[in-house]
Amino acid sequence: MIPEYGRNTIADFSSSLLRHYGALPPGEPMDLSEKGIDLEGVDKIVVFLLDAVGYANLLPLMRRRDSLLADPVIVSTMTSVFPSTTTAALTSFYTATPPAAHGMLGYYLFLKEYGCVSNMIELTPIFQERDNLTRMGMDPLKFLPVPTIFELLHDAGVRAYHITSKSFINTGLTRMHTKGGIAKGIHGIGDMIEEVKDLLHSGAKKNLIVVYWGLVDTFGHKYGPESMAYIDEVRWYLEAVRAFFLRLRSSRTAFFVTADHGQISTPWEKEVWLNKHDDIYSLLYTLPTGEHRALYLHTNQPKRLKDLLLKRYDDIAYIMTREEAIDSSLFGGVPYEDFASRIGELIVVPKHDESFCFKYSGQEHSMKGRHGGLTPEEMEIPLIFLRK
Incomplete structure (x- = not known):
């Protein structure tokens, strides 16, 4: 499933929110009316943003009469972005731009400006403590080449809030995503609701409240999305x-409930583990990056490596060059200037429930659920609308 950029992705949804509030969106907004969604007369919007809850992941709950989904609400779908992972998809939501434009392209990225492979959730070179990139000169508030939706709303005179776990509130990634907004930290669901209630009852005539909930993704990785x-x-x-x-x-x-991406069950017997002793590694000039389900390979011998990969993995994975991925609009938009170096020369995307893992330290382990790829389970996300 290819992301529906410019029409029906999570970035286009954000553009539609910007347009509703009179801010200038960076891209073409989603046509919410096509989904039966009417925001006429709505001053305050709350977006409940779940991590790793795809439309397919919601299907078991749709059969429950006491479920939110059983109420007379509008349940539609949109697509995540590629790769269908937190760093890319959340950044697309928070900037209303596709990954090609904002440059946050995966969990691990090769950042040539710092000469290292970095964990982009923790903003640190691999094996180092959280936010170490900031000690190397990175300013999270200046890292993105595009403004956030909070900045655009602020310029339009609209207050925008971001509610997330207190453990995330001062991290580099949260600061990057919420520049221009007002951040609130919470401990659990109870005070999440209390914070939203207080903000809705505040004196502001118009505001947007984004509530991020990441615990579902954690459980999906550890126990699987069917657990x-x-x-x-x-x-x-x-x-x-x-x-x-x-x-x-x-x-x-009005309330929206949505997600950044879905999650798929990934059995351990379908994991392909690579390490520094493989012949594949000998053709790389730096460590593999990206995701277990969207692997980036950095090589000076792309044809030789692609031929090797096709011979070995053609039945379970799409093997494409960077140029083929761009031509297929996997990342959307016009590529950011550091785009090429961050995704390498070759991309490996599993066709089904396989995973391509690399032993960076030897401490890596299997996960029962993953995301990052192009299956409907990972790409198709819910867009639930509630209004009195």
């Missing part, structure tokens, strides 16, 4: 949102 832990966490979260919505009285407030 009780994963499903119950989603159910409890949606039940809390439903109860809050039922107490809501204002017709000028």
Whole structure:
């Protein structure tokens, strides 16, 4: 499933929110009316943004009569971006731009300006402590080449808030994503609802509130997206949102529930583990980067390496050059100036539920759920609309 850039991705959804508030969106907004969504007269919008809850992941909950999804709400779908992973998809939501434009292209990236492979969630060279890139000169507030939606809303005179776990509130990535907004830290679902209630009752006539919830992704990686832990966490979260919505009285407030990407079960027996002793590694000039389901390979011998990969993995993976990926619009938009060096020369994307893993330290382990690829389970995400 290829991302529907310029029409129906999470970035286009953000553009539609910007347009609603009178801010200038960087791209073509999603046509919400095609989904039956009417924001006419809405002053305050709350976006509940779950990490790693695809439309397919919600299907078991749709059969429950007490579910949020059983109420007379509008349930539609849109696509994530490629790679379908937190760093890329959240940045697309928070900037209303595709990955090619914002440059956050995966969990691990080769940053030539710092001469290292970095963990882009923790903003640190691999094997180092969180936010070490800031000690090397990175300014999270200046790293992105595009403005955030919070900055654009601020320029339009609209207050915008971001609610997330207190453990994330001062991290480099959160500061990067929320530049121009007002950040609030929470401990759990209870005070999440309380914070949203207080902001809705504040004196501001118009505001946007984005609530990020990342725990579902953690459970999906550890236990799998079909596990009780994963499903119950989603159910409890949606039940809390439903109860809050039922107490809501204002017709000028609307809720959206969505996600950055989905998650797919990844059995350990379908993991391909690579290491520094493989013949593949001998053709690389730096460590593999990207994701387990969207692997970037940096090589000076792309034809030789591609031929080797096709011979070995053609039945389970798409092997493409950087140019082929760009021509296929996998990343969307016009590539950012550092785009090429960050994704390398070759990209490996599993066709089904396979994973391509690299032993960076030897401490890596299997995960029961992953994302990053192009399957419907990873790419198709819900867009749920609630309004009195």
